Amino acid sequence: MANIFEKFIKAFFKNLFRRKKHIKLGLYGPPNAGKTTLANKICEDWLGESMGKVTNVPHETREIQIKEQINIKSGNKEISFNLVDTPGIATKIDYEDFMKFGLTAKKAKKRAKEATKGVIDSIRWLDNMDTVVVVLDATKDPYSQVNITIIGNLEARKIPVLVVANKVDLKKAKIKKVQSAFPQYHVVGISAKYGNNIDEFYESLFKVVG
Amino acid sequence: MLTLQFVPYSEIEYISSVGRIRKLLNIAKENRIVLLEGRLKKEEEAELIKATMEEINKDFKGIELSVIYPNKKESDLFRKLKKGFVNMLLGDRQGLTIIGPASIVREIKKDPDKIQLFTEDDTRAKKRRKK
Numbered sequence A: 001m002a003n004i005f006e007k008f009i010k011a012f013f014k015n016l017f018r019r020k021k022h023i024k025l026g027l028y029g030p031p032n033a034g035k036t037t038l039a040n041k042i043c044e045d046w047l048g049e050s051m052g053k054v055t056n057v058p059h060e061t062r063e064i065q066i067k068e069q070i071n072i073k074s075g076n077k078e079i080s081f082n083l084v085d086t087p088g089i090a091t092k093i094d095y096e097d098f099m100k101f102g103l104t105a106k107k108a109k110k111r112a113k114e115a116t117k118g119v120i121d122s123i124r125w126l127d128n129m130d131t132v133v134v135v136l137d138a139t140k141d142p143y144s145q146v147n148i149t150i151i152g153n154l155e156a157r158k159i160p161v162l163v164v165a166n167k168v169d170l171k172k173a174k175i176k177k178v179q180s181a182f183p184q185y186h187v188v189g190i191s192a193k194y195g196n197n198i199d200e201f202y203e204s205l206f207k208v209v210g
Numbered sequence B: 001m002l003t004l005q006f007v008p009y010s011e012i013e014y015i016s017s018v019g020r021i022r023k024l025l026n027i028a029k030e031n032r033i034v035l036l037e038g039r040l041k042k043e044e045e046a047e048l049i050k051a052t053m054e055e056i057n058k059d060f061k062g063i064e065l066s067v068i069y070p071n072k073k074e075s076d077l078f079r080k081l082k083k084g085f086v087n088m089l090l091g092d093r094q095g096l097t098i099i100g101p102a103s104i105v106r107e108i109k110k111d112p113d114k115i116q117l118f119t120e121d122d123t124r125a126k127k128r129r130k131k
């Protein structure tokens, strides 16, 4: 009798924890690649609301943003995850670059300070991720060391990666070049802003999350 | 003025990750370009970026970083055959790492076969020529 009771308790807690365990899906990449635009697209598609502010000024996202419990369905497949939008990773931050967008020196310096903290947090959070979507601007050189460092660190931590070549709506976008830079990864070309090829992105996500 | 400082692998081989990163970052902060024989570990690259971010101020704007991997041109099969053996002997001693202060090195462009260092002096020279 006691035995059955024990089993029941164990099963109960097992279920409780299973339900609580959510995949953390991180968005990484260099600043301005379109991480937040993609986060908004995902949230709009599956929750009907947006997630974060998007501007053309780099380092708009300076703190980790989390949207909990997003369920994506396709056919009879379903995945559920917490979406983590990161400030992204850069090796340099110059406050004077922000002044070119019309910020005062004081505001630009404050933004730079916050941006450096954001990069540090992004790197710290790498260890918490279960799966990562690396968002790259397909109009830019994919061989930048930041991209290679991000992907290398995910590889070293054995975190599954999906590479997104974003901004394919622009003429200068070169998906093939991104593919040849990261031949060992699944690369999907999308426009986070206009929704081009977003279904293929979700399909790829199913494959990577498994 | 462009100053390059060559750091042989033997100089960092037996110091801790923290010490390595400190050493390299200090050279870059003195406005010199580091040419390191070999590579950092992936995790050390991330730590280097973290340390760089902590030190950014109005004079130090960060770094340009580039790692050149060896044997890029060799055929895949040959590379795979050799890799195991050479890695055993040389490990992270292979390749070359360039770390430059961002205020001096504007960007390091890398294609599989070539690498280009754009310095701030180049930019200014180009602008002048355009005028």
Ligand SMILES: Nc1nc2c(ncn2[C@@H]2O[C@H](COP(=O)(O)OP(=O)(O)O)[C@@H](O)[C@H]2O)c(=O)[nH]1
Binding pocket: A029, A030, A031, A032, A033, A034, A035, A036, A037, A038, A053, A054, A055, A056, A057, A058, A059, A060, A061, A088, A166, A167, A168, A169, A170, A190, A191, A192, A193, A194
């Ligand atoms: N043309 C185009 N622009 C995009 C796309 N995705 C993002 N952007 C633009 O790129 C800039 C940076 O986007 P954002 O999402 O803030 O980048 P993040 O820094 O990676 O989060 C903004 O001006 C966006 O409107 C895209 O698919 N196509």
Ligand SMILES: [Mg+2]
Binding pocket: A035, A036, A037, A060, A061, A086, A087
């Ligand atoms: Mg953002």
